[in-house]
Each structure stands twice: as C-alpha cells, then as structure tokens.
Amino acid sequence: MKSIKDLIYFDYDKAKSLHSQLSGGLLQEITRAVENEDGTNTELGFDIKILKAKTGFNDKEKLIKTERIEVYHELLNDIEEKLESNDLMKNLNQELNNSFEEFIEKVPDYTYVKASGWCTFEDYEKLKIVLENFNEIQRLIFGSALQENPEVANLQKQIDEKLKSLKRAHNQKEINNLKIIQKKFDQLIEEKSGASLLDETLVERLQLFLATLNPNRLNFRLIPFDDFPEFQLVANLKNQFLVNGTFENVIYTYGSRPNIKLTIFGIITNCPQKHDLRTDPSSEFLYTDEDELTVEKKYDKVFRGVFSAMEGLEKFFDVYHPKVSVSPIGIYREIIMNK
Template identity: 50%
Template sequence: MRSLKDFIYFDIEKAKSLISQLNDGLISEISRAVEDESEDSAGLGFDVKIVKGSIGEKSREKFIKTEKISVFHEMLNSIEKDLSNNELLTHINKKFEETGLSFNDFMDEIPNYSYIKATGWGGFEDFKRFKRIFSNFNDIQRLIYESQLLNNPELTLLRGQLEDAKKIANQNKDRNNRTKSLTKIKAIEKNIDKLLKEETKVHLFDEGWIEKVKTFLDTFSPNRLNFRLLPLDDFGEFQILANLKDKYMLDGSFENTIFTYGSKPNIKLTVLGVITSSPRKEDIRVKHSDEFLAIDESKLTNEIHFEKALRNVFDSFEAFEKFFFVPNYPKIAISPIAIYREVNIRENTKVQQ
C-alpha cells in the first residue's frame, strides 16, 4: 500500500550505506539537494533535478529543501523494498498479529529479527533541553509565583532591599566588602523564597541538589537526544529505543520538532532501523571477566590483579548506563534510519457495471 510520509528524522549516511550494500556497489554522491547542489545526477536511479534559474535566495533555499525531502522519500522507499525482497525487514505490528503468539513467545522471537519497522506512540527525550529547563526551574517558579504577591508589602520591602544590595555589590571594588554584599544578597533571596513558600504553593529544588543532578547527567548523558516508541498498545513494557543525532532532524533541530509534534506526540509515528540490542529474560552472554573464575587468586600477578579490578569497574558501569537508555528486557534498541508520520493511501477501486 502506498503511503505519504512526513519526515521527522532521516540518517542520510546510514541510508546511503544501506542502499550501496543492497545494490552490490558503491553509490555516487546523492543529488546536490542533499550535499552539493551543483551536481545534477542523483546516482541512485532517481530522476531528481534542480531547475536552474535566477530565483531569490529564500525561494532557492526552500526549493533545495523540498528536493532534499523528495530524495529522502525515494531512498526510504528503495530501502524498504530491497529489505523486504531480501526478507530482512520485519513489520513489528503486523508480525505480532500474524503470528498469533503470546506476548512472551513473541519477545523470544525478537532477537531473530534484524531490520524492523514499527508504528506506535512515540516520545522524544532531549537531555540537553532537560538540563536547561532543570537549571532554570527555580527562577521560572519564582517568576510565576511572585506575580501572585505583587501587592504584598513584605515582598515589596524585600525586593527593595535586594535591589539596593545588588547596587552596593556592583559598586564595591574591595574584595572583602564585595563578599559581604554577596552574602547579604543570598540572605535576602532566601527570605524571599521563604515568603513565597509560606504564601503560595511554590516548589523549589535545593540548588546544591540541582548541581549534583547536572553533574550526573553531564557524566552519563551529555547532549543526548533519545526516541522511545511503544508499538503494542496492550503491552507498554515493550519499547523500541533509539539514540538520535541532532543534525539529522529534518526541521533543523529538536526544538522545531517540539513545536510541530510535541515531545510526546499524540499522533502515532513510525520508525525504521536495525536492532542493536535485544536483551533476553536470561542473559546468554559470556562475561568478559569469566576468564578469572578458573584462576587461583593467589597465583595472579600484580598486573593481572590490576586488570581484573579495572574490568570489574567497567562491568559496574553497565548498571549506571541502564538509567540512560540502555534497554532491559523486554525493551530493545535500534540504530534508526528514519522516523516519520505515515499516512496510507487507500487505492480507489472502480466498480464495473
């Protein structure tokens, strides 16, 4: 069935590599609409051309972008067709219905799949955006709730004191006096927060705790953009996880995508990619540290002792990583090629008289 696609994400490099492998050869550079607008040949058998002419820069830029999306459609259609012809693509939603398997039995089949396509309820998790909001959370709360106390005389007095203290701090060139002024500013700010808590329902996080959370996020998930899809309505525990690259967001950045679809879209989305992690109920992997099990501890050299300890440290990191998008059963992870909204076109059938 033919369909219309509104692209949200498209990894052009993965798509080019996959098309090259599926077609037994190295493809040439895709159309200038994708990389270099001076090229006229798509190099993929797609008839995509740019009309030469003196048009305005904005119109020209819009035209280039339109042609670019057109190429993406052709590439994705080609990938889906070739993967299906080689029996490498599994449509998760259809497969679950067709097999008639129980949920648990179907989960046992998932590790046997490679490339998958799935449609369901999606959600984006932008850690960079989360840290920015979290960092400014208290100030946003203060702004909102202080507006409820505009005529409060105590708040007016404290605001005046705060303004005076800041002026004195800016004028003080002496280091000791400036430190005293900053201490006074913090004391007044605490009194304002105390008043807000007494008079409103404001919730403020401890500033020290905010900094610790930011450090934790910076360590384990700096600038991550994740996508989460729930393809089976009755089994929300089965989720498809994908780490995205901001440069392949079709609207230029995730911020623009939020304004279109929202961070938790209320329209079902489709994702296509290759499975990269599929945990089982029972872990069948051979642990890297198992090599030390049969060795007498007393016979280990200092170097081996150090290597063993270091290996254990890396093993412990896996537990931390599970907090940040490393899947556990029955979730799986994929390397995504495309994320889009798909609208199927119903073919018109003519009734013969």
C-alpha cells in the same frame, strides 16, 4: 502498500551504506541544482550540510531543499521495499498475532524493524537547562502573582538592591546576605502559593550526573502496542540528521509528546532478556587465585573492575527487558494510501 511520509529524522549516512549493500550501488538520480550550487560531486549530487548555515531561503535554495527531501524519500522507500522483499524487516505492529509472551521471545531474532505508535522526544540537554533555571522561573511566576503581598514585595526589593550593589562591587559578604534573603523569599512564596522549589544542591548534583553519564542525548521513545506499554523502542537521535534542522523545530511542529502516531524504521541494537545469557569477560578470574595471576593480569583485572562499575552507572540510562534499543534510519509520520 504505498504511503506518504512526512520525514522528521533521516540518517543519510546509514541509509546510503545500507542501500549500497542491498543494491550493489547507489541511486543514479543526480540533483544537478545542488551539484552546481556546491561545486562538488557527491554520490547523490548533493551535500546534506549545504543549508546548515542558511537563515532563509531564496527560490534556488527552496529548489535545492525540495530536491534533497525528494531523494531522501526515494532512498528510504527503496531501502524499506528491498528489506521487506528479502524478509529482512519486520513490521512489529503486524507481528503480535497470539500472546505477548510469544512475541517477546521472537524479538531477539529480528534485525531491521518498523513500528508505529505513540511516542515521546526526550531532550536531556534541554533538561539540564530547565533544571538550571527551574527555581528562577518559579520565583518569577509565583513572585509576580504575590506582588501585592507586603512581605513578598519587601523581600523582592531587598533582593533587587543587593543585586544592583553586587554589580558595582563583588563582595562575598554581600553575596552571603543575598543568599539569606533569597532563601527567605523562596520560603515565603512556597508558603503563600504552594510553589515547590528544588534544592539547589540537588540541582547541581543532577546536572553533574547528567553531564557525566548522559551528555547531549536526544531520545526517541515509541510504544507500538497500546495494551502493552512496557514494550518500547528507544532510539538515540543525532541532531545533524533532523530533517528540519533543529530539535526545537520538531517540538514546535509535533510537540515533545505528539498526539499523532509516528513511525520509526531502524535496526535493533540492544535487546535485553530476562536472563542474561552473555559470557562476562571477567569470568576468567573467577577460579584463579590472586597469587597465581601475573602482573599484567592483575592490572587487567583491576581495569575490568572499573569498567564494570561504569557499566553499572550507565544502566540508569540503558534499556531493560522488554524494551529494545533501535539505531534509527528514519522517523516520520506515515499516511497509508488505500488506493
């Protein structure tokens, strides 16, 4: 069934490798305009980084960008058709025929999948920025709304004077006084407006937690079945493969939680089960007395314990049954052509 696709994300490197394996070679179409512009001979005749530093487009650049997107679509369509014809790709929206339980049992056997549904984009880097500035934004909004209140106005005036003073001389005593006044200001606007400010220590700890375990992560989460929202496809996106250049452009276009269903195509990489059937590498030490271990094995056991502890922390950001992780090749809005 033919369709029109509005590409949001396309992992060109993964697509190129997959297409090469499926067809024994690459697409033969060569985009001469980009080849001439860049002065290099790439497999498809273009360099996906060529427009990275551009701030605007002239006619020639528009032509390059258009031809690049055309090849992306051609490559994506060809891969999907080849996988489908070889029964290597499952359209999940069509696989739920009987019970949800039966469907879940079949999922671990799937490799390449495609699904459409409601989705969200989760930008953890932006979350860290929001956490850092959340209280200041609250102070600006609710403080401005309460400017007519004499207590609020007086405290705001004191804060402004302290800040001006600190610009001239960095004095620790003045900094401590500023913090006391800011605390009074926060308590007052919370009391008068119903604002809810975050504890600064909590914010710092959350930022440390995210920076340590989840740096620069951009998630895409999709729900294929409205009646079973617990089943979700979760994908980690790479900024360089966003077709429009930046995540902000995606948000401005579709929103962080689009009200139009999108489609993801990729390979399942993590499919947790109710009962973990995997063999734990640390199991080799279960029935061995500590005194029987060599020095090498003792060190090995210690470091495996450390990695097991890290794995426990990483579970905060990992998928769990019945969710699955997908390494995405393409994310797009698909419009099916009936004729």
